[in-house]
Amino acid sequence: MTTKTLPLKIVAASIVLGGVVLIANAAATRAGSAPSAERGKYLVMAMGCNDCHTPWRVGPDGPAPDFSRMLSGHPQDEVMLEPKLHPGQWAGAPTNTAFMGAWGTSYTANLTPDETGLGTWTEDMFVRAIREGRHMGQGRPILPPMPWPMIRNLNDEDLESIFAFLRTIPPIQNRVPQPLPPASAKKDEQS
Amino acid sequence: MSLRSSSARRLALQTLAVATLGAAAAFVSGGPLDEIPEHLVDTGLYSDIASHAIAKGVLAFEPQYPLWTDGATKRRWIRIPPGTSIDASDPDHLVFPVGTRLWKEFSFGRRVETRFLLLATDGKWKFATYVWSADERRAALAPERGVRAACESAPGVPYDVPGRADCLACHAAGSKSVLGFTALQLSSDRDPLAPHAQPVPADAVDLGEFVRRGLVRNLPERFVQTPPRIVAATPRERAALGYLNANCGMCHSSAGTLAGLGLDLSYSLADSGKAPAIDTTLERPSRFRCASDGDPLRIAPSAPELGVLPRRMASRQPLSQMPPLGTHLCDADALELVTEWIREDLARRVTTNSSDLHRNTSY
Numbered sequence: 001m002t003t004k005t006l007p008l009k010i011v012a013a014s015i016v017l018g019g020v021v022l023i024a025n026a027a028a029t030r031a032g033s034a035p036s037a038e039r040g041k042y043l044v045m046a047m048g049c050n051d052c053h054t055p056w057r058v059g060p061d062g063p064a065p066d067f068s069r070m071l072s073g074h075p076q077d078e079v080m081l082e083p084k085l086h087p088g089q090w091a092g093a094p095t096n097t098a099f100m101g102a103w104g105t106s107y108t109a110n111l112t113p114d115e116t117g118l119g120t121w122t123e124d125m126f127v128r129a130i131r132e133g134r135h136m137g138q139g140r141p142i143l144p145p146m147p148w149p150m151i152r153n154l155n156d157e158d159l160e161s162i163f164a165f166l167r168t169i170p171p172i173q174n175r176v177p178q179p180l181p182p183a184s185a186k187k188d189e190q191s
Numbered sequence: 192m193s194l195r196s197s198s199a200r201r202l203a204l205q206t207l208a209v210a211t212l213g214a215a216a217a218f219v220s221g222g223p224l225d226e227i228p229e230h231l232v233d234t235g236l237y238s239d240i241a242s243h244a245i246a247k248g249v250l251a252f253e254p255q256y257p258l259w260t261d262g263a264t265k266r267r268w269i270r271i272p273p274g275t276s277i278d279a280s281d282p283d284h285l286v287f288p289v290g291t292r293l294w295k296e297f298s299f300g301r302r303v304e305t306r307f308l309l310l311a312t313d314g315k316w317k318f319a320t321y322v323w324s325a326d327e328r329r330a331a332l333a334p335e336r337g338v339r340a341a342c343e344s345a346p347g348v349p350y351d352v353p354g355r356a357d358c359l360a361c362h363a364a365g366s367k368s369v370l371g372f373t374a375l376q377l378s379s380d381r382d383p384l385a386p387h388a389q390p391v392p393a394d395a396v397d398l399g400e401f402v403r404r405g406l407v408r409n410l411p412e413r414f415v416q417t418p419p420r421i422v423a424a425t426p427r428e429r430a431a432l433g434y435l436n437a438n439c440g441m442c443h444s445s446a447g448t449l450a451g452l453g454l455d456l457s458y459s460l461a462d463s464g465k466a467p468a469i470d471t472t473l474e475r476p477s478r479f480r481c482a483s484d485g486d487p488l489r490i491a492p493s494a495p496e497l498g499v500l501p502r503r504m505a506s507r508q509p510l511s512q513m514p515p516l517g518t519h520l521c522d523a524d525a526l527e528l529v530t531e532w533i534r535e536d537l538a539r540r541v542t543t544n545s546s547d548l549h550r551n552t553s554y
Contacts, residue, residue, distance in 0.1 A: 104510065120451030128448075131356070136449060138360035138442060139515045178479060181508045 035157045040165025043158055044071075052108045052145070055095040063094070072117070072172035073110035074098050080105060082183070090144075099145055105180040106143035114171035118163075126163045127156065143179055225311040231321035231330035234307055235270060236294050241328050248273070249294075250406075251395040254376035256385045256437035259522040261344035263297040265389070269372060271406055279410040282374040282419065282460045284367050289314065293369060302327045303342050304352045308362075308369065316368040318358040348519050357516050365440070365447035365457070374398055374410065375460055376437070380418040384430035386524040414460070422464045424536060431532040432458050434525050435468045438514065452478065454489065472500055473537055479503070479511075492538035495530045504529065 033039065044050075054065040055075055069075070074097035083091045083100065090101030097108045110117035118126065121136065128137030133148045135141075142148050154162075228234055238246040245251070249270045257265065271277065275288035293308040302323040309317045321330035322338055337354035344350040362368045377398035381388065391397070401407040402415060421436075423429035440457030442449055445467065453475075455467035472489040477499040480487055491498040503513035504526050512518070 122448060122451070125448050128359075132360070134360065134515070138364055138448070140510050140512075143510075175478075175480070179510050181510050 033157055035160035035164055037161065037164040037168050039158070040161035040163065041168075043154075043162050044165055047151070049111070052096055053111050055097050057095070063096075069172060069174075071111040071166070071169060072114075072174045073176040074107035076175050076177065101144060102182060103143050104182045106146070107176045107179060108146075110172065110174045110176050111166050112169055112172045112174075113167050114173050116173050116175040117171065118166055119171065121163075123160055123163045126166075127159045130154070130159055140179075225309070225313075225317070227307070227309065227317055227319045227332070229332050231305055231307070234294070234309075234321075235292060236268060236305070240330075243327075246270075251392050252372060252377060252397070253389060253391045253395045254371045254373075254437070255378065255381040255388055256376060256433040257387050257389065258371065258438055259387065259518060259525060260297060261348065261350060261518050261520040262387075263299055263303070263344065263350070265298070266296045266392070267371060268294045276406050276408045277401070279374060279407050282411060282414055285369065285373065285407075287369065293372060295371070299342055299344050299350060301325075301342075302330070303350065304333065305330055306358070316362065318355055318362060320352055320355075320358070322352055344520060350519070351517075353517060360516060361441050361514075364442040364449065365444050367441075370437075370441050374414060375419050375421070375433075375458065377401065378418040378420060380420045382421070382430050382433050384426055384528070385433055386430070386522065386528055419460050419463075421458055423466070424540075427528065427532050428536050431529050431536075432466060432468055434528065438522075438525070440468075442514075469537065469540075472498075474541065490533055490537060492533055492541045495533040498533065501526060501530050501533065 049071065050065045050067075053071045053073055054067065055069050055072070056063045057066045074093075075095065078093070078095060078098070080093050080098040080100060082105075085091060085101065090099060092099045099106050113119050125137040129135060129142065130148055131152050132138075133142045133152070231237075232240040235246055236249060238244045245268065249268045251266065251268050253267065270292045272288055272290035275290070277288065277291075278286040280286075287310050289310055289312055291308075291310045294305055296305045297303050304320050304322050306320045307318070309319075311317055320333045320337075322333045322341060323330040333352050333354075335355055337357060338352040340349035341352045342350050362370065367373075377396075379397045379399055381391075396404075398407065398410070398414075398418060402410055421429045421432050423432055435456040436458040440455075441447070443452070443454045444450065444457040445455045453471055455471045457467065459465065473492065475489045477487050477489045479499050487497065487499050489498060489500050495501055500513075503511055505521050506512045507519055507521055509515075
């Protein structure tokens with residue numbers, strides 16, 4: 001695959017990821033029920049996971065998730081250029097899978113069961129990652145705009161259902177790049 | 192706080208099965224068995240906290256390979272309920288009796304925090320940390336999410352008291368919850384090259400003494416006769432493997448939650464002579480890569496500085512540093528040790544194509 005350079009769109013910092021508002025209702029509807037992939041599918045599709053974890057493309061009706069790459073995260077060969085950002089601004093790639101702001105550059109994760117995605121993850125790891133905001137449940141911080149502080153309010157059954165569903169989707173090989181620190185931190189690291 | 196991982200559950204059940212008899216005797220002054228008190232003084236560590244006098248029955252110990260915490264000076268203690276003992280049948284996975292309490296005190300010129308582990312009657316470990324007052328006369332339970340910049344570890348460098356979830360990141364990641372109190376760590380055959388090893392306090396108890404006092408039982412006879420040590424090709428390799436085991440192996444092992452990574456930096460006495468920290472890193476590709484990285488190796492013997500393992504040890508950028516929490520400063524001494532080990536020992540191993548060298552050689 002050839003490397004593509006994406007133009008950037010500047011987005012206002014006040015934009016709220018739309019699907020997140022559904023979380024509270026989703027958690028409340030079936031709290032306490034046994035985990036199931038069916039329940040997980042309902043939650044994933046309603047909560048907006050595809051908004052950022054599935055690359056978007058522009059079709060005849062405008063931008064929409066490309067479900068042929070469902071939940072495969074930021075495409076590994078697409079590079080995000082560093083935009084000029086004013087304080088308080090952040091930017092997103094047209095695929096809606098890469099974001100840059102004061103925290104650095106974040107790339108959305110491959111959530112498919114491929115080895116490059118969640119293939120090596122355990123349910124326990126997934127639940128802890130959401131609960132604590134750490135990659136693999138115990139590693140680096142999970143970066144904005146991933147709304148884990150809201151999703152962490154789901155009960156165990158719902159989080160386990162989401163993980164169960166993610167095990168059923170088609171595996172897609174896509175090794176998402178590591179996140180990058182902000183430019184200031186990169187200078188410190190090199191000095 | 193409960194432990195979710197299956198390995199932690201398994202360990203907890205083992206512990207409960209072995210040590211239920213200890214429960215009745217496992218009360219200490221100030222509180223019942225399962226309680227995490229609001230104040231350190233009520234955990235049973237001190238007979239007089241104002242003078243820092245340690246309570247009777249609380250024993251000091253000193254691991255030979257300490258965890259790097261930005262240069263903190265540490266002291267450690269354990270209290271085993273009277274009439275109980277630690278089962279060391281599996282020297283890599285000690286089984287503690289219910290009611291066991293451990294403390295670790297962190298100081299930067301003065302006492303800053305004391306961490307506390309308690310094995311509750313349900314067989315689950317509880318974790319807490321207490322933050323000391325400036326006059327060091329009392330310490331109170333830290334908030335659930337810890338304390339940012341509780342002090343400075345060096346000029347301008349903050350030291351953070353961890354939150355309870357941070358505790359679990361390491362203590363619930365592998366097949367054991369107690370990390371610094373192990374047969375290898377307590378061995379009297381101490382590694383002179385271990386980075387940041389502190390002098391053994393005069394009142395500290397080592398593995399042999401724990402056995403003699405009947406507080407550790409069922410230790411395999413070979414380790415009673417010969418204190419455990421890491422089998423390695425060179426003294427430098429011994430120290431490097433010990434450091435990686437103590438600082439990385441709690442998460443990166445074949446039995447922990449990250450087992451799927453295939454990166455094992457732990458050291459097993461049961462498998463003495465095997466070095467998964469070499470087998471799973473040397474010229475092995477890393478999953479960690481930046482866009483400009485190409486296909487990096489975990490350890491690249493021809494160019495140690497390019498390997499992901501030393502690069503992440505050297506980094507203190509939150510997105511790439513290892514360990515990912517608990518430290519703001521690179522452990523320069525350990526990085527030098529590991530880099531030299533790669534450059535001198537591992538490079539030679541590759542050159543001579545003697546991958547089994549470490550298994551058969553003891554200096």
